[in-house]
Amino acid sequence: MLPPGHIAASYILVKSVELAGFNISGAETLVVLAASIVLDFDLLSANFLKRSHHDLISHTPLGAFILWLIFIFIVGGNLSPTGQILILLSLLLHLLLDEAGFWLYRLKLQGISREPQITWLYPRVKFPRRKDPGAFKLSFFKDYFQKAKANVFLEIILSLTALLMLWLI
Ligand SMILES: [Zn+2]
Numbered sequence: 001m002l003p004p005g006h007i008a009a010s011y012i013l014v015k016s017v018e019l020a021g022f023n024i025s026g027a028e029t030l031v032v033l034a035a036s037i038v039l040d041f042d043l044l045s046a047n048f049l050k051r052s053h054h055d056l057i058s059h060t061p062l063g064a065f066i067l068w069l070i071f072i073f074i075v076g077g078n079l080s081p082t083g084q085i086l087i088l089l090s091l092l093l094h095l096l097l098d099e100a101g102f103w104l105y106r107l108k109l110q111g112i113s114r115e116p117q118i119t120w121l122y123p124r125v126k127f128p129r130r131k132d133p134g135a136f137k138l139s140f141f142k143d144y145f146q147k148a149k150a151n152v153f154l155e156i157i158l159s160l161t162a163l164l165m166l167w168l169i
Contacts, residue, residue, distance in 0.1 A: 004159055008159040010036035031071070035094075039063070059117075064095060111146075
């Protein structure tokens with residue numbers, strides 16, 4: 001999934017928790033939204049290592065948990081317990097949404113992704129060591145918009161829902 005989808009999904013998460021009666025400050029919301037895309041900064045190291053960024057520790061539950069601890073170490077003192085938990089949920093939601101491409105493929109709703117995207121049980125299970133799909137290239141986006149149609153549809157729905165919540169709540 002692309003950054004707009006991740007940000008929208010985390011925004012929906014924050015607003016849903018607010019609707020459930022919890023108080024989330026604007027600053028906390030911003031940190032949770034930042035957490036929703038921070039995992040994809042591993043694209044830089046993946047590009048350098050010439051492998052898929054989904055096959056790096058950052059795109060595993062273990063990596064998400066380590067990143068969460070870093071977040072808590074840096075800004076945790078200024079956040080409510082709810083805000084702290086939302087950061088972890090936002091990181092894990094990112095992994096679920098990245099994996100969604102594979103589930104949508106298995107449901108025959110789109111042409112990619114043919115393989116599971118997340119190595120959930122790392123380090124017990126090793127990475128498949130896929131090649132870097134070249135996420136910085138124009139051809140990657142062309143391929144994504146042509147073959148991952150259900151993913152794109154999901155991203156549009158998430159973005160519209162988030163915009164609606166931003167407008168109404
Ligand atoms: Zn990702």
